[in-house]
Amino acid sequence: MNGPSDSIGGASAPALVEDVFLTDAFLIKGRLQNKSKRRTNALEDQTRAFLRIQDATMVSLRAFEVIRTPVVLVNEHEIICAHELLDTAGDDVLRRLALPNKTTRVRAFYNGAVQFELAGQIEPGAYEQQSTGRKYFIVQKPVLRGLNLDHPDLALLKKLDYAIVRKDKLAYVYDFG
Numbered sequence: 001m002n003g004p005s006d007s008i009g010g011a012s013a014p015a016l017v018e019d020v021f022l023t024d025a026f027l028i029k030g031r032l033q034n035k036s037k038r039r040t041n042a043l044e045d046q047t048r049a050f051l052r053i054q055d056a057t058m059v060s061l062r063a064f065e066v067i068r069t070p071v072v073l074v075n076e077h078e079i080i081c082a083h084e085l086l087d088t089a090g091d092d093v094l095r096r097l098a099l100p101n102k103t104t105r106v107r108a109f110y111n112g113a114v115q116f117e118l119a120g121q122i123e124p125g126a127y128e129q130q131s132t133g134r135k136y137f138i139v140q141k142p143v144l145r146g147l148n149l150d151h152p153d154l155a156l157l158k159k160l161d162y163a164i165v166r167k168d169k170l171a172y173v174y175d176f177g
Helices: 039-044 092-097
Strands: 002-008 011-016 019-022 026-032 050-060 066-075 081-084 104-110 116-122 136-145 162-166 172-175
Touching: 019 050, 026 066, 039 136, 116 162
Parallel strands: none
Antiparallel strands: 002 011, 019 026, 019 081, 026 050, 050 066, 081 162, 104 116, 104 172, 116 136, 136 162
């Protein structure tokens, strides 16, 4: 969760990585500013066009270039999926209670500039636009294929226990349910 930050006075200062965001071009690791609730709710309740991510490390999905910056603003519509590495809202009990009772296995495909597949367990029909108006759904035990997860900066995507996925970013879904 800790990674090197920009060099300060010739020494490398550690940066705390609390959040991970996958976009069409970058994996972004850092800390979402001003969060007081679980990441899913923070993304759903987002009223601004841009998310402010502090102590950001941006890893290019195409060239693997690494950019470190104190702050990056990310258009909320660019988020494909996200994960909260460090639960700062302190609601572990609520998170466990929110786990679905029934799940179905899916394979979902993103068809952007960097094509990849996301497989895992979801609540049945969670990817559908529902009357609740929710933009995101949770994939339990996600498996990503099509990205170079052997790259050291992308390897953490192999270890996620869940992913928060934006519904309108998926092009195809194969529902095994």
